[in-house]
Amino acid sequence: MTPRAGLDTDAVVATAAGLADAHGLDAVSLTRLARELGVRPPSLYAHVAGLPDLRARLAARGAAELADALRSAAAGRARGDALHAVAAAYRRYALAHPGTYQALQRAPDLEGGQAGAALVDVVLAVLRGYGLRGHRAIHGARAVRAALHGFVLLETREGFGLPLTVEESYRRLVAILDRGLSAA
Known part of the structure; x- marks a missing residue:
């Protein structure tokens, strides 16, 4: 060759x-x-x-791409509008790039990396709109990530079998998150 x-x-x-x-x-x-x-x-x-290095680089690429998508989605928005836009961008990315998204979830040291930090920063910026800072913001970010990732994981593994639209379920999930963050 x-x-x-x-x-x-x-x-x-x-x-x-x-x-x-x-x-x-x-x-x-x-x-x-x-x-x-x-x-x-x-x-x-x-x-x-x-x-292992290739997968780490793939995860960093995914984190950077996802951070860019979330940042663009949140631009000019606040609170619930920002959260809904970020959640929609998160789901779109995960569904359009399933392998890269999977690499992103498996990366053990991503949180310490620059790309991982950029991703966290976008979510924390959205949460500041709810008045969340410090430890409260970290707990809020974990809740948002767990909810969005859990939904996407179930969706990609065909875990939603009932004859209701998945889009409506996702919208309602984000609305519940919005109400919870507003009360936090």
Whole structure:
């Protein structure tokens, strides 16, 4: 195989994201990624230190993309409007990028990273609109994440079997969060 011209770390991670989103995170291996890129597996080590490093980079990419999506959704909005917009953007991202989203959830050190911090900062900014700061804001952020992630997880695993619209259930979940945060 001839090395692919222009191959860099960003291209490697972007291709891994595409594979993860199309086939699931567990389907991403260095061998499969190399085949997709038209290179031999050892060439990937010029860009990533191995599969754990690739997954960490994939998670960081996902955190940055999700933070950008949430930041854009929240722009110019406050309280319930911001929360509903952020929740909708969160769900859209998770459904459109299931493998990358899964990598983001599995990253053990993401909270300490710059991309993870940007993601948390967006949520904390929304919660400041509710007057939540310090420990109260952290508890609020955990509640929001648990609710949104739990819903998305159930949705992607076809956990909602009743003949009601999932969109309406999600809207109501966010409305409940809004009321709870308003009372916190």
